[in-house]
Amino acid sequence: MSEVQISACPACVAAPAAEEAAHARDVRDTRFVLSLPAIYCAACISGVERELTKQPGVRAARVNLTLKRAQIEADEDVSVDTLIGALTRAGYEAYELDAGAISATETDKKGRAILTRIAVSGFAMMNVMLLSIAVWSGASDVTRDMFHWISAAIALPAIAYAAQPFFGSAWTALKAKRLNMDVPISLAILLAGGMSLFETMESGRHAYFDAALSLTFFLLAGRYLDYRTRSVARSAAEELAALEVPRATLADGTVVSITDLAKGALVRVVPGARVPVDGIVVEGASELDRSLLTGESLPVEAGVDTIVSAGEVNLTGPLVVKVTAAGEDSSLHRMADLVAMAETSRNKYTSLADRAAQIYAPAVHLLALFAFVGWMIGTGDVRHSLNIAVAVLIITCPCALGLAVPAVTTAASGRLFRSGMLIKSATALERLAEVDTVVFDKTGTLTEGKPELSNLREIPPHARGVAMALAAGSAHPLSAALYDATRAADVIPANVTNIREVPGQGVEGELNGEPVRLGRATWLGAEALSQTATYLKIGEETPVAFAFVDHLRDGAAEAVAALKRQGKDVVLLSGDAPAAVADIAQRIGIEAWDAECLPETKALRVGELTRSGRKVLMVGDGLNDTAALAAAHVSISPASALEATRVVSDMVLLGKTLAPLGEATQVAVSATKRIKENFNIATLYNLIAVPIALAGFATPLAAALAMSFSSITVSLNALRLRGKP
């Protein structure tokens, strides 16, 4: 006894201090990663970290504001749901990300490698530039040669190390007998380095070491920006894709992977779970939410022999489903075929930068060759002709392509990321800029797919309390909405006893010995309304109807208004019933709408619009929108959408609100405008500088000045995007 006390005491004294220290240290062994789309400030960082470390079992938590996510180190028994719950209660939106799918360390390594190369080339560039200035300002003979030799000693190893990404990419392209941007870049760097070394050995007057280094430096900077933009988008897309785990529970309670399921197997689907397979109900009664598959907002009744599809959500009672198709054969996967077809048409889009590069690379080679051949014929001096060819290659530095385009896309996507929008596709911004028609889905996109009680004021006061008490006993979405609405109105629940859920029908109980029921119209013998509603019957009184409307998503009305202000046509295509669609269209201000659309119809309508010359932006979340999303010129889906839907979308809205849509189209237009402006600036500068180089008047000083000026001009022009458009 005493022995136990002795050994326990020092531990319990030490424990709180150890815990304190643990909270403050950095996260080393990440167990959970959460996406926090709505955080933006210092208070959010410490709020989230404090809230997380307060949870029992959490050893450390660290927020990354740049990536808008939190890394958490926790004990084995901590569940991610409690952490998300705690954050939600504290007012921070949070989603789980699969820590395994995030190759964060891997991508970081690549980013750090580019940064290291930038540092080496920058260091070498500055030192060589100092020596070059001495040469340009008149150092001659032995001094000049010595400076050239020192420059060579710094520049050649630095180039060999820092310019490797260009050499590698150029070599791959050449092996495949293609020309890409890196071929002229590598040629310019190698020729400039080699020619300068030769000139140094021959004690020549001109060396281009500084130009070769600054070319490397500027283009590496562009490459880093490009990498950053892509890695943020790619990693976030990867993580979101990891949200769903394809598993099924068999009737005997064992959990198996969907791929191991055979036809005829019996699968149990508990209330609140997603149906994992296609099949037929063999046991149980319930209601199904089909909104993700069809866009219907009303739950559908399900009983024995009802055919169910993967992706539907079981709402009220447990069901046992006999599998008719699983995994690859299920309706979820059939949708993928439609998507694959539509995708091929879109992949044909070539970005502005690629189109420019296709003209640029051959043009530069021809120009340099032309300069060399011309001067050879004119003077017969190989050394002089080669020097002029090198000057031409350096002067035509593709900084507008290599630095300006990444700078514009980084600025634009950074701005959109801050307002909660993630760009997955590299060409999405350019395509978004061309959009003139916007097609919306209704359920889950314009609305939250969550019912909202609309007629609480018309309900007699005594019925409110009874309904609240009954609703508290059910997980059905209508019950949950009813409970939330009554609680928000400070209704006091009546003392209803013996509350019991009747699967597929509703909830019943007793109030002072009288039976009370809340549920379907047919169950209560009430007259059904034309909209979503649930009914309450107290004893023998006439049933009271509680009507619901679909809750509009935050920012939906603003987004539609903003798009219309920008002169775009807005269309609403929904799989839901006409009355519900008309109601939403009217509330949100959309004139053109269509109801009861099948997935194929949606894709067809988008296809028709495209053929009539429209550039369509499709915004949708359901599986029934997937084909349409893939068929559209550019597509956006909310983070709450199914995995398949997010995969085909070019952009993902990270937060709950639709408001960034209006801004996104504007930013896209100004980004494309900046890219084109930068091409014009670069062309203008080449028009002036290239003839000078061809004529043989270009000195290393002129080349350095011209290159730096053009790089800085295009970068500054790109950065204008960061402010207001």
Add this chain to the structure above:
Amino acid sequence: MNVLVYLIPISIFLGGLGLAGFFWSIRSRQYDDPDGDANRILTGDYDDHPKP
């Protein structure tokens, strides 16, 4: 001009120090969350006592 014999190595050495410092900052992951670092200095969490 003999002064160059000292000055050039010194300037390259000083530049090298800067380069080494930059390598260290990359290694210790100081560029992983620039936005976060910019905001963290604004919190009052460790104003009264140093971070343990």
